[in-house]
Amino acid sequence: MSYRFSVTFVIILLFLAGCSNAQQEGRVIAEVDGTKLTYEFLMDQFPQKVQDSITKKQLSQAIDAWIETELLYKEALKHNIDKEKMVKNILEQKRKEIIAGRYVDLAVYSKIEVDQKEIDSLYNSRKDMFKSDEEMLNLSHIVLNSEGAANAVYKRLKSGDSFAVLAADFSEDITTRENGGDIGLLPVSAIEEDMIRAIDKIEVGQFTSPVRSKSGFYHIFLLRGRTAPGTVSSKEEVKQDIIEMITNEKWQASYNELINRLKGSANIRKYSLDEY
Numbered sequence: 001m002s003y004r005f006s007v008t009f010v011i012i013l014l015f016l017a018g019c020s021n022a023q024q025e026g027r028v029i030a031e032v033d034g035t036k037l038t039y040e041f042l043m044d045q046f047p048q049k050v051q052d053s054i055t056k057k058q059l060s061q062a063i064d065a066w067i068e069t070e071l072l073y074k075e076a077l078k079h080n081i082d083k084e085k086m087v088k089n090i091l092e093q094k095r096k097e098i099i100a101g102r103y104v105d106l107a108v109y110s111k112i113e114v115d116q117k118e119i120d121s122l123y124n125s126r127k128d129m130f131k132s133d134e135e136m137l138n139l140s141h142i143v144l145n146s147e148g149a150a151n152a153v154y155k156r157l158k159s160g161d162s163f164a165v166l167a168a169d170f171s172e173d174i175t176t177r178e179n180g181g182d183i184g185l186l187p188v189s190a191i192e193e194d195m196i197r198a199i200d201k202i203e204v205g206q207f208t209s210p211v212r213s214k215s216g217f218y219h220i221f222l223l224r225g226r227t228a229p230g231t232v233s234s235k236e237e238v239k240q241d242i243i244e245m246i247t248n249e250k251w252q253a254s255y256n257e258l259i260n261r262l263k264g265s266a267n268i269r270k271y272s273l274d275e276y
Helices: 007-018 039-044 048-053 056-078 085-107 116-125 147-158 163-170 193-199 239-264
Strands: 028-032 035-038 136-144 182-187 218-227
Touching: 028 039, 028 056, 035 039, 035 056, 039 056, 085 239, 116 239, 136 147, 136 163, 147 163, 147 218, 182 239, 193 218
Parallel strands: none
Antiparallel strands: 028 035, 136 182, 136 218
């Protein structure tokens, strides 16, 4: 829906930009047979609003993916893959989609604001939406990419350091670390068994020891609350969910308005498909 960050998205941008053979300026961080990737160029491919939150691991992943893509790209050129009509058509369409997506982010998503009155109104009018048939856990987490890093953060938590501060400083989850690692309410069924076992050992207000997820990351959870089945969650517990709902609704309305305005000023023709 919006111009959200992902390493895959950045690699697409890098590939399309690389096809132009534009000379990069700045500090070189990778090179494949004379083709250079600079730090400045790589950072420019990330949305500006997440550049300060990008971790070294994510940068390393982007660099490794660029190297793999560059190797395959150079090999493909030897076989004239770039001359194929299908490839040219796909590249042109992807280029348009990326440019259009960036415009939508600037023209629509970046202008959306949600105030407290809107949050109160939605919560009061749709309380049944926030009633769960199963137990819900209100959690924050810190995500680390190694056992050593997880143990170091866990040691600092036990010594009294702030969970929110440590989440902001060290968590690999860029979507939650700026708000203290808050991931909101989750149904028990959506949480991995090893994580549930660790959470069941603590009381509200306490944190778990590091737990390794199936994806290989290490999580430290702070249990902020439990909601029994059939209970309506409090406004604070579902605040982030409400903000996302309102944002999505506003985005859809603004997007539809934008498309309708553009359609109204464009000369559009759709032809019959009967002959195909």
